Amino acid sequence: MSTATPPVSSKLFGLFCLASYLLSLSYGSTFLLSLLIGSRGGNEHDAGSVISAAMLSTFAAVIASGHLSDLLGAARSVALFGLLLVVASLGFALTPGLGHLLLFFGLLLGLGWGVFYTLGPIIVASLVTPVQRAKYFALLSGSMMTGIGSGPLLGRVASALGFPVTAAFYLAALASLIGVLLLWQLDRHLKNASLESTAVSRISWRATAQVLSSRAVFPIIMVGLGGCVFGGLSSFQTSYAAARSLDYSLFFLGFMGAAISSRMLIAGFVVKRDPLRASCLLSGLMLGSILLFGLVVDDGLSYVVAAAMLGVGYGLTYSVINGLVANEAPTGTTAQSLLLFSLSYFIGVFGFPLLAGKIIVEQGMANLLLTVIAIALLNWLITLGRLIWRHVCSTQAMQRV
Template structure:
């Protein structure tokens, strides 16, 4: 049997990606929370607290998502918890002020997004062969990141037509509801698709120990660091743009455009290359984008360029290390590795904004950018170290032979 032939039809996978895009709009709209809460008298620290509330509930989501998948099916579990994304988006729009009720809706967001973000890659891993995973992970993450990037653009479009920023959250809720309905319908179609990989989705301490004792621990750490970079820059991009008299929509246009085009034009080439070399190069591009944000951006052109570099570097790095997390784990623990991969991502993307907001309020945007740069460089050094270790190990093997 040829590993080049996908086990899922293009139509089904296309609907899967569309549903993923629609659900992702709800998370993307949270990048407007800083703007929304600021208009109600709050600051970046308040916004970071709401976003980071989601980190607590994602822990529960990651733990229970595997059990839900085994009990109800992954697509139907995503649909059920996707309703919480609808509720969270509506809650952000309807809640007055910036009190504890927003924290509650942040928790709902974490539950819904956590189940979706965890089970989505597991569906892909079960539908395609290991050789195809990097390619199909790229298509899935491209759909999700396009939705994430579109969320803030809804806010910019709303303001352009004279509507308040809350209109973006209403639209995100409507889009997420459509995504819920699509995932509910996909359940029966995915059940008919033959699976080349039999997996158990539940996580256990034994499986966790096996995964973290393998090479899969490196991409799991990297996705957490990358999540810090992405969460720190995106969650407070409205504040960054305002500090430099720029339009924040340029960031999301540049980021989303680069993420989409890189997947269409070069993702197929990247996934065929050596994964460690590719992740080293791409994480270096991501670190370079942070340098631009920190020291170079002073015009619309440089702003868009930095955003495009982040879109290419972060977007493609994520796809590559997602494949590494699935393929470098011990046999029979692929699903558990992907669960830990998602958990690490959530710690970074939801946990870091709390610290980032505090840094902005107490020390300023410049200090935050330097902190994010240090994280980006550490992320790059992990892949560089792995490449050097592999070369040394290969040289030793040749000498012994």
């Protein structure tokens, strides 16, 4: 039998990706919170506070997800906590005005999204062989990115049809509910297709120390920095577009279109390349896209081009470093490394919007873009530094021979 034969059926994995897409719509709709809260008299700082409330609950989600997986099974754990995504989306739509209730629904969002985002890659890691992980991680993250990008587009469609922005949150809640039901049904099939037990999903201080003292710490740091870039730009894209008299849907169309097409057309090629070189090139592309947002974008075409560059750079970088963290983790700590990878991502994507909203309100959008550029530059320098260090070590090894 060919080693290229996938150990999991295309139909099963396709249904899993469909469920992932549907659940991701609920998180994608949160990029409309700035618009929703603005319509109720709030500002970007208020929106950032709601989004960042999710960061607190994701810590609990990441720590508990391994125990939940051992107790209930990974897919059913995601399904149960996916119900919180449904409740959060409905809560954002139904809560009048501002106030602490929105923060509560932000916490629910963090719990639901945290369990899903953490256990999703662990499910994939158990279904495929190590050499296939980067490819299947790319397919999973592509499904999630598509759902995330589709969330804000629901708001644009609702607006075009004369409905309020809350309609997008209602639709996201319905989609997430369908995803929950689908995952619940898939649980037994995913367990049967698993190549390895997920009973080592629990995180511990010993495993954490092992992972963070290994080379896996670099992709873990990078995903957190990338999360800051993505969270900062996406959460306040409605404000950025309004300041430049642009249509925010162009950003999400460009981003999502590029993320999907790059995974369909070139992800298979990219994941077979040297991961350090690939991540360096792609994180450089992401940096270039943010420079465009800050210095070049002034019409619809340049807006779409910058968003598409971000979609390719950020989307494929994530896929590469997701596979890298799994394969660079010490033996027996793959699940724990993926948990820490998710935790770092959440710190960036949920934590940074609080600072980003404050920067916009007090210093303006231009200063936020400068901050995001600095973060993206640091992200790129990590990969460049690793490449240079590897080259130096390789040269020294050859000289000793």
